[in-house]
Amino acid sequence: MRGALGLAFSLLTLPAQGQDPSRCVVDDRGREVCLHNAAQRIATLSPGATELTYAAGAGDQVVAVVSYSDYPPEAEEVASVGSHTRLDLEALVGLAPDLVIGWVTGNPAEQLETLEALGMPVFYIEPRTVENVADTIERLARLAGTEAAGQAVADAFRAGMAELTTRYAERAPVRTFYQVWDEPLMSVNDEHLIGQVLQLCGGENVFGDQRRLVPRLDDEAVLAANPDAIIAGGMGEENRDWLTHWEQYPNLTAVAEDSLYFVPPSLIQRPTPRLLEGAQILCEKLEQTRQKRRDS
Template identity: 50%
Template sequence: MPALNHLLSAFLLAYLSITQAIASTVVIEVQDDRGHKVKLSQPAQRIVSLAPSTTELLFSAGAGKQVVGVVSYSNFPEEAQRITSVGSYNQVDLESVLALNPDLVVAWYSGNSPAAIEQLKRLGMPVYLTETRYLEQLPVTVRKLGLLTGHADSAEKIAEQLHQGLVTLKQQYSQQRPVRVFYQVWDEPLITINQENLISQVIELCGGQNVFADLNSIAPRISVEAVLQANPDVIIASGMEEQRPEWLDAWQYWPSLNAVKQQQLHFIPPDLIQRQTPRVLQGAILMCQQLAQTRQRLSKASNE
């Protein structure tokens, strides 16, 4: 019996040591937007963000204080402007990234250089790739970043608020009378969006129809003639600044356009609609209100 007790004790000690070893190496594991698994042995404490949108997403998830590097135009929230810069989204300074000794890099798949991303991976850095094409992805991304950074609870609150806000808008507006929408990204060259762009989904959410949804490119160049032929009920522009672009009113030169006839030339600040962040909800609210105004104008015109 003493021998048996000794054996059981030895087994118990071995079991406990193995259990502790396993516990100490338990990883946080999530799948990024490209289907790659990102594993961490503990919540990330030194994060480098390679796009303005990913910086904003990290702050939304509650991890702002853990972000040690950002790229240019990471201007929201205000605290992000005081974080060390590692270049621009399309020209990342890898030496600056390495100098910050990050334990997580959050990158933008279609915006950052593929070569830079691959080099960071080869150096053994965990890289989480974002590629937001659907509104439903935004709450999911916030939750995943919360898990990776140790802020699951606060991230869940933000994600749920965003989800519920989008659901409410869909219920209120998506079945309303369709409104034909031309969304103008830029004037020279004249650029719009197709159905793969997140903004097109906001248009649908608000009961609109993107007149250039079927084009092949996600941000296609078009002609003035194409806009005249499409004859949208409303033109919505964002441009690059926080002020309404002067070129939006250039459409007044074509008074035959429905949008001009009904005085439906609208502006949404670009950071509220062109960045894939929770602030898209604010942009969506503005767009839904604008399309509601267009419906009223069209209804009034049809009754005259």
């Protein structure tokens, strides 16, 4: 590995040609990242980063991804360099990326620091609001030289989310429990991106005031909150057993009113443009609960 790292260092520290000092953006750690030229070899170190980079129009420049980078489908053909929690540095360095897209709280800090020490620009992302998703696409497009494509995607995402906000602004609130994990039982608070989508849809997050972004709970807490609707997410595309679990509590309002719903987690739990599709589904689920109230 030392040989590969040394070779990469010698290559990365060669003087750049055709410098463009104006290609600078601020990342989600508040650091200014500047490139001499538009990135041509990009490593994306989380599934969300992969998806966002493709959305920014830079898919053809991606040379390295991590496990579970499954969207768009062509990303599965790109070389994998480990998982977001443990990178294969030798493999990554061997691919000689000229830009690394890191995850603020998800990637091992010491490994990304090693990459920076070798001279690789690391752009940290962690979108936490709807607007952050759009502006992350714009910033990635700036670094990749794909501004027109990225701007179009960002604008469409903003417009779609704004339309949903307007459509559901006056709807009756639906007290909702969003289950992000089962063991341990976990939800989200109002500051979490999913919590923000719930509010956009007219949902009232029963654990929205929790201090932790992703609070740990137990069944008793959910029973005490007695939500009107329960929405399950998690890993993978099907977690129906999570919903079945709650059927043992027939007095729970969400169970009694048959308001147990599933939203594909890849659409709602990744901060990418597909969040719009996930938000549309979530809003429709809460509208079903409102309709049941009207019909009863």
